[in-house]
Amino acid sequence: MASQVKRADIIFAPYSEYPYKILGEALKKSPDDIIDALIKSGLRGRGGAGFPTGLKWKFAKKAQGDEKYVVCNADEGEPGTFKDRDILVKVPRKMLSGMGICAHVTGATKGFIYLRAEYDYLKDALQKEIDFFHQHCEKYGLDFHVEIKSGAGAYVVGEETALLNSAEGKRGEPRNKPPFPVTEGFLNKPTVVNNVETFVNAMMVCRIGAEEFAKYGMRGQKGSKLFSIAGDTPKPGVYELELGLTVEELVNEFGDGNTKAVQVGGVSGFCVPSAKFKEKTIGFPGKDDVNYIPTGGSIMLFNHTRSMYHVLENYLEFFEEESCGQCTPCRVGTQQLLKGIKAIKKGKKDPAYLDTLYKLAETMKITSKCGLGQSVANSFCSIVDEFKEEIIY
Amino acid sequence: MITLTINNTQVEVPEGTTILEAAKKIGVEIPTLCHHEDLCVAGNCRVCVVEIKGRPRLEASCATPAENGMEVFTHSAKVRNARNVITQLLLSEHAEECTLCYKNGNCELQNLAEEYYHDDEMFIDLAHEKEHHIDKSTALRYDPSKCIRCQRCVRTCAEIQGVNALSAAFKGKDMMITTFMEKTFGEVVCTNCGQCVVHCPTGALTERTYYDEIWEAIEDPDKHVVVNTAPSVRVALGEPFGLEPGTIVTGQMAAALRRLGFDSVLDTDFAADLTIIEEGNEFIQRLKKKFVDGEDVALPMITSCSPGWVKFIEHMYPDLLDHLSSCKSPQQMFGALAKTYYAEKKGIDPEKIVSVSIMPCTAKKFEANRPEMKSSGYQDIDAGLTTRELAKMIKQAGIDLTKLPEEDFDSIMGESSGAGVIFGATGGVMEAALRTVYEIITGREVPFRHLDIQPVRGLDGVKEATIKFENCKPEYSFLEGAEVKVAVAHGLRNARKIMDQIKEGKSPYLFVEIMACPGGCIGGGGQPIPTNDEIRMKRIEAIYREDAGKPIRKSHENPEIKQVYEEFLKEPLGEKSHKLLHTHYSKRNRY
Numbered sequence: 013m014a015s016q017v018k019r020a021d022i023i024f025a026p027y028s029e030y031p032y033k034i035l036g037e038a039l040k041k042s043p044d045d046i047i048d049a050l051i052k053s054g055l056r057g058r059g060g061a062g063f064p065t066g067l068k069w070k071f072a073k074k075a076q077g078d079e080k081y082v083v084c085n086a087d088e089g090e091p092g093t094f095k096d097r098d099i100l101v102k103v104p105r106k107m108l109s110g111m112g113i114c115a116h117v118t119g120a121t122k123g124f125i126y127l128r129a130e131y132d133y134l135k136d137a138l139q140k141e142i143d144f145f146h147q148h149c150e151k152y153g154l155d156f157h158v159e160i161k162s163g164a165g166a167y168v169v170g171e172e173t174a175l176l177n178s179a180e181g182k183r184g185e186p187r188n189k190p191p192f193p194v195t196e197g198f199l200n201k202p203t204v205v206n207n208v209e210t211f212v213n214a215m216m217v218c219r220i221g222a223e224e225f226a227k228y229g230m231r232g233q234k235g236s237k238l239f240s241i242a243g244d245t246p247k248p249g250v251y252e253l254e255l256g257l258t259v260e261e262l263v264n265e266f267g268d269g270n271t272k273a274v275q276v277g278g279v280s281g282f283c284v285p286s287a288k289f290k291e292k293t294i295g296f297p298g299k300d301d302v303n304y305i306p307t308g309g310s311i312m313l314f315n316h317t318r319s320m321y322h323v324l325e326n327y328l329e330f331f332e333e334e335s336c337g338q339c340t341p342c343r344v345g346t347q348q349l350l351k352g353i354k355a356i357k358k359g360k361k362d363p364a365y366l367d368t369l370y371k372l373a374e375t376m377k378i379t380s381k382c383g384l385g386q387s388v389a390n391s392f393c394s395i396v397d398e399f400k401e402e403i404i405y
Numbered sequence: 406m407i408t409l410t411i412n413n414t415q416v417e418v419p420e421g422t423t424i425l426e427a428a429k430k431i432g433v434e435i436p437t438l439c440h441h442e443d444l445c446v447a448g449n450c451r452v453c454v455v456e457i458k459g460r461p462r463l464e465a466s467c468a469t470p471a472e473n474g475m476e477v478f479t480h481s482a483k484v485r486n487a488r489n490v491i492t493q494l495l496l497s498e499h500a501e502e503c504t505l506c507y508k509n510g511n512c513e514l515q516n517l518a519e520e521y522y523h524d525d526e527m528f529i530d531l532a533h534e535k536e537h538h539i540d541k542s543t544a545l546r547y548d549p550s551k552c553i554r555c556q557r558c559v560r561t562c563a564e565i566q567g568v569n570a571l572s573a574a575f576k577g578k579d580m581m582i583t584t585f586m587e588k589t590f591g592e593v594v595c596t597n598c599g600q601c602v603v604h605c606p607t608g609a610l611t612e613r614t615y616y617d618e619i620w621e622a623i624e625d626p627d628k629h630v631v632v633n634t635a636p637s638v639r640v641a642l643g644e645p646f647g648l649e650p651g652t653i654v655t656g657q658m659a660a661a662l663r664r665l666g667f668d669s670v671l672d673t674d675f676a677a678d679l680t681i682i683e684e685g686n687e688f689i690q691r692l693k694k695k696f697v698d699g700e701d702v703a704l705p706m707i708t709s710c711s712p713g714w715v716k717f718i719e720h721m722y723p724d725l726l727d728h729l730s731s732c733k734s735p736q737q738m739f740g741a742l743a744k745t746y747y748a749e750k751k752g753i754d755p756e757k758i759v760s761v762s763i764m765p766c767t768a769k770k771f772e773a774n775r776p777e778m779k780s781s782g783y784q785d786i787d788a789g790l791t792t793r794e795l796a797k798m799i800k801q802a803g804i805d806l807t808k809l810p811e812e813d814f815d816s817i818m819g820e821s822s823g824a825g826v827i828f829g830a831t832g833g834v835m836e837a838a839l840r841t842v843y844e845i846i847t848g849r850e851v852p853f854r855h856l857d858i859q860p861v862r863g864l865d866g867v868k869e870a871t872i873k874f875e876n877c878k879p880e881y882s883f884l885e886g887a888e889v890k891v892a893v894a895h896g897l898r899n900a901r902k903i904m905d906q907i908k909e910g911k912s913p914y915l916f917v918e919i920m921a922c923p924g925g926c927i928g929g930g931g932q933p934i935p936t937n938d939e940i941r942m943k944r945i946e947a948i949y950r951e952d953a954g955k956p957i958r959k960s961h962e963n964p965e966i967k968q969v970y971e972e973f974l975k976e977p978l979g980e981k982s983h984k985l986l987h988t989h990y991s992k993r994n995r996y
Contacts, residue, residue: 166576183573188448188468337554337580338449338573344494344531347578351529361529368527375490378462378483379451386462 016261018254020228020236022216023209024102032148035109038218039152043073043117050214053222054234059085059170059207060277060308061383062296065214068204071194072118075202082114082123082156083179083198083205087163087170089128090278091330092310095238095250096208100127100134103212108145108158110211113218114204115156123158124198126175129165167334171382172205173197174336185336186382207308209238230256233295237309241266243275244315255296260289262311270315273398278310279327280387283320285398320399324353327391335384341376342385348372349392356404363404370396409475424466424477425453435479436488436517438495438606439555440467442937443923444564450555451491452517455479463487485521492517493527499607500532500550508608511934514553515607541613542590544597544770552582552609558601565923567898568717570595582609585996594720594995596897598713598921599767599791599930612767612931615788616798622759622787623666630759631747632667633739633818634658636674637765637829637926638792640947644933644940645796646806651943653951656811661799662763663812672814673762674821676735676742677828677837678960679969680710683986684732684834685842685960686977688916689881697883703727705892705907705914708834710734712772713921713930715990717897722904723992728917731987735828736762736769737778739818740785741985746973747818759787763795765829765929768921780985791931820965823856823952830948831895831925832861832868835918839872839891840959846874846881856958862949864924864938866899867892869914891916896923 038046050066057063072080084107088096099107111123125142127135142158149156161179168174169184176198178184197203206214213235217225228236233256242248245266253262263271263286274284276294282305284292294311297304314323328350335342352369355361370393377389396403408417411428418427423446428435438450448468455466458476463484466477478484496518503509537550554573559582562571570593574583584593602610622628643652662670687706694700709715709730718729733741739762744755762769769789772778778785790798799806813819824840827833836858843851850856851872860870869892874884892914894900900919906912922929924941927948957963974981 168576185573188446188465190470332578333576335577335580337576337578338447338556340449340451340491340494340553343554343577343580344498344528347531348494348497348528351531355529371486372490372494372528375487379454379487379491381448381451381465 017257017265018230020252020254022220022228022236023099023106023212023238023252027105031105032109032145034215034219035112035148036152038113039116039154046113046117046218047073049217049222053217053225055210055213055217055225056234056296057207058209058213058237058308060090060306062306065206065210068194068206069114069117071192072120072202072204075195077202079122079201080118080120081198081201081203082111082118082120083175083203084111084123084125084208084211085170085172085175085205086125086131086208087128087175088131088208089167089170090280090308090310092240092242092275092278092312093308094240095309097131097134098238098250099208099212100131100138104138104141105145106212106215107208108141110213110215111158112145112149112154112156113214114206114211116154118202118204120204121155121157123156124161124179125158126161126163126169126179129163132162135160135162166336167330168336168382168384171384174382175205176203185338186384188381209309228254230254231293231295232256239307239311240309241311241313243313244268244271244318245313255294257294258290259284259292259294262294263289263313266311267313268315271313272316272318273314273320275310275312275314275323275391276305277307277390278312279330279391280384281305281307281310282390283394283398320395320402321353321357324392324395324403325350328353331384331388339381339385341380342388345372345376345385346388349388353403366396366400366404407471407473409471409473409477411477412479418471422471424455424464424469424471424475427471428466428477428479433479435466436520437467438513438517438553439557441557441604443604444557444560447556447560450495450553452488454484454487454491456481456484489521489523490527492521493523495553497526497528498531499553500537500548506551506608507611507614512608513606540589542595542597542771543774544613544767545590545595545599545602546611546613547590548609549581551607553607554580554582555606556582557604557606558582558610561600561604565600565896565898566596566598566921567901568594568596571601596713596716596720596921597768597771597930598897600922602767602930603932603934603936612791612794613770614794615770615790616794619761619788619790619798627757628759629668629753629757630666630761631669631671631743632662632761632763633671633673633676633736634662634763635736635765635829635926636677636826636948637929637932637944638763638795640829640927640944640951641765641792641932642796643806645793648807649943650940651947653947654806655951656813657806657809659814660809660812661804661806664804664809665798665802667761669815671739671818672821673735673739674825674828675818675963675965676739677825678822678963678966679738679986680732680735681824681837681841681960682966682970682977683982684708684730685838685845687730687732688838688842689845690978692884692915705912705917706730707917707919710828710834711768711919711921711926712766713768714897714900714919716768716771716993717900717921718904719990719993720995721901722908725904725907726990726992728907729990731989733986733988734772736764736789737772737785737988738986740773740778741780742818742969744781744783744785745985746969749973750817755781755783760785762786762789763792764789765792765926765932767791767930769931777988792933793931796933817965817968820963822960822963823955823958824960825963826952826955827948829926830862830945831864831920832858832893832918833925833948835861835870835891835893835916837960838916841961843872843874844959844961846877846884848878849876855953857949861891861893861918862945864941864945866896867894867902889916890914891918893918895920895925897921
């Protein structure tokens with residue numbers, strides 16, 4: 013069978029021009045033109061939440077502040093995601109170009125890369141590239157300085173406001189929103205926080221133009237996306253594919269012929285059972301569009317040898333460890349979900365208790381302070397919905 | 406202005422108002438736990454979530470600003486269901502031992518549980534599966550099994566006190582409130598101020614209680630139990646009995662203490678007057694040493710009545726301890742005299758005296774147990790009880806405070822001036838001292854209408870005043886024309902501002918009053934809960950009403966003070982004073 017997935021080669025394509033050429037050209041354009049191009053390109057944040065990048069930059073540009081910041085979120089902590097590491101290793105220049113363009117657009121003079129603790133070994137090489145980048149900034153007359161800040165290993169710090177707290181030297185706990193980082197971010201100054209891949213894409217929009225960029229993508233989705241393919245697959249790895257593919261197309265390409273479910277978007281994403289492979293599309297949903305599933309890139313395939321109970325138990329163990337612990341629904345809710353499914357499995361709780369847990373997960377979704385607690389229900393409810401028998405018996 | 410509707414009622418509020426505040430304006434009570442008027446917004450507990458039309462998620466009303474055209478529903482089915490689940494989650498994590506809890510009947514979680522009653526446990530009990538270690542210092546008690554992680558204590562310790570003894574540590578299921586390196590309260594920079602206790606919504610943080618021991622002493626016919634009550638207790642003790650904050654219950658309190666069985670009901674205010682005589686003279690002596698003898702004396706001199714403040718400076722500014730007045734606090738002066746002067750006058754063996762103080766304070770418990778506080782030859786104060794503990798004892802004795810007649814304190818050491826009373830409010834010690842110091846130096850009354858030194862009163866964090874000395878008595882001619890700048894700070898974060906100035910050598914002041922707690926002792930860590938600025942202000946007003954109604958307004962005119970110097974101490978800063986009424990301090994580490 014011919015492959016139905018459309019490969020793209022934007023992100024890792026080798027440079028054909030001299031270093032930081034695109035940055036130099038972009039700096040000659042007006043910030044408004046760049047914002048317009050980004051909006052036209054349809055580029056949405058590649059960390060997983062999918063906020064339109066052009067709008068974010070526009071808000072930060074408009075925000076009042078004597079100092080502004082550009083932050084690259086390289087905390088890549090979602091289980092099953094390892095695509096940002098590839099960018100940091102192979103094409104950090106593209107990412108830094110994107111940060112520089114963002115600084116030009118927003119008027120930021122400082123920036124940092126928040127590097128997850130486990131990527132500490134990339135620091136030296138990355139710093140060398142940053143030094144090289146600074147030389148070009150100076151050459152182009154861009155007043156922008158970037159440094160690396162190291163994470164301490166907490167998953168929640170991938171959430172942008174927790175990241176900012178951590179970068180400020182505080183406990184990595186998410187903040188209340190509003191205010192949003194674009195108006196009050198790092199040290200309460202206007203701040204753009206974008207994922208590693210988003211900066212690369214922003215640079216690519218400048219390189220190939222909004223229209224060319226928007227040609228990538230199927231079923232209304234714009235651009236390409238890096239996927240970290242893992243689990244029961246004969247060819248795990250990082251792949252750049254056009255957005256908007258169905259789970260079925262993905263499974264046909266990467267499955268081992270025995271795929272039972274695909275977890276799209278990591279532990280905070282959704283579990284898609286084989287019956288729904290056809291109807292679920294990978295991409296950013298519009299309003300109330302339940303058939304689109306966003307992802308920061310994590311794709312985990314499970315074949316029929318896997319127990320979905322163990323998958324869920326594993327996810328919940330992760331959550332009860334990685335909740336920051338500040339808000340009630342997330343801190344206590346994650347513990348209750350885990351204890352609850354264990355109790356049902358052991359027969360200490362009635363199967364009907366699963367309904368209570370389901371209600372709890374739904375409450376967590378609408379009451380938790382940040383995306384972590386809000387998205388526990390994604391995996392919990394989607395696994396319970398589809399694999400109830402496996403969970404109970 | 407912003408217009409929105411809450412439960413279909415239109416309300417107009419200034420920009421920046423939260424939904425919680427807007428709701429309050431139209432009489433809609435949204436339950437809260439992590440929210441406190443004194444503290445910054447946290448949005449942690451999620452109990453106050455509300456539904457906003459058009460938004461899929463519920464929002465924390467304490468943290469969400471009202472917006473034009475918002476349609477808010479505070480108690481819709483969706484909200485009630487979510488709030489119920491959150492309440493049950495909190496209860497699953499909280500050791501539900503209400504009948505064994507000191508805060509039973511005064512617990513915000515209990516109130517919430519009552520409101521969202523559920524006839525069965527919704528979730529699995531988490532509180533009892535972990536091992537919890539109860540930390541008891543001499544002043545405080547922390548039971549983590551009752552902690553709901555709202556972080557009110559953490560924010561109090563950081564924002565109000567600038568001490569940061571408490572912090573959130575670990576994450577997820579292990580997240581807890583603890584001290585540096587999980588040491589005990591007694592080993593860290595904690596000042597024992599008890600503000601965390603006042604701000605704790607549950608029974609996780611409480612004072613360490615001593616009333617059982619006091620009951621025992623009262624019952625013991627061999628013991629002579631004397632009690633002294635701090636100025637701020639009489640304006641707050643009514644609250645646990647349903648009286649309005651700011652109700653003065655001095656007479657009923659004396660009556661209640663007598664009915665509890667204390668052998669002698671005396672007044673800390675007497676010792677406050679004594680403190681003024683000693684401290685006022687110490688101040689004049691420091692000025693003389695500095696400006697006449699040219700000695701290197703530490704100025705400004707800073708008051709030492711507040712044991713939370715004293716421990717704070719010992720930890721945080723150990724090199725500036727010389728600035729502290731060597732005077733003991735009124736509690737400790739009282740204790741030292743109770744087992745010497747009082748024992749002598751009454752012909753009682755000091756060994757049989759148990760001296761108890763009723764304080765608005767938890768740090769007083771620590772102070773009473775400081776090893777140096779044994780100048781009478783015995784432990785000067787055997788126990789310091791909080792206002793809350795006294796209320797509990799009165800209730801245990803079946804006494805309705807509100808129905809008691811007003812009675813007087815016993816003698817000796819029961820008489821006081823208005824100056825002694827105002828020790829309870831921030832600025833009070835300064836005002837009392839100036840009333841006396843000015844008169845010693847000039848022979849005239851302090852030049853303020855009705856002796857009320859208004860600039861040092863009120864809830865501003867740092868207050869300043871300048872007193873000019875003119876037409877001084879001949880022996881104080883060195884102060885002629887001097888403009889003495891003084892300052893008053895309350896809340897330890899405000900204390901830092903003064904101390905940092907001193908540290909940099911830029912302090913313009915000669916005399917400074919510092920109280921650990923916001924509002925001074927009336928807002929102390931041992932006072933009835935709740936406490937907020939409105940309540941603090943009412944208690945302060947009551948303190949000044951009590952002062953204004955006193956026939957004697959100046960410490961040096963208190964006849965019992967004159968008597969104690971004539972018969973026992975001989976002179977201020979004299980040999981006996983030195984032994985009994987003055988103390989020294991210890992440098993402490995920050996870790």
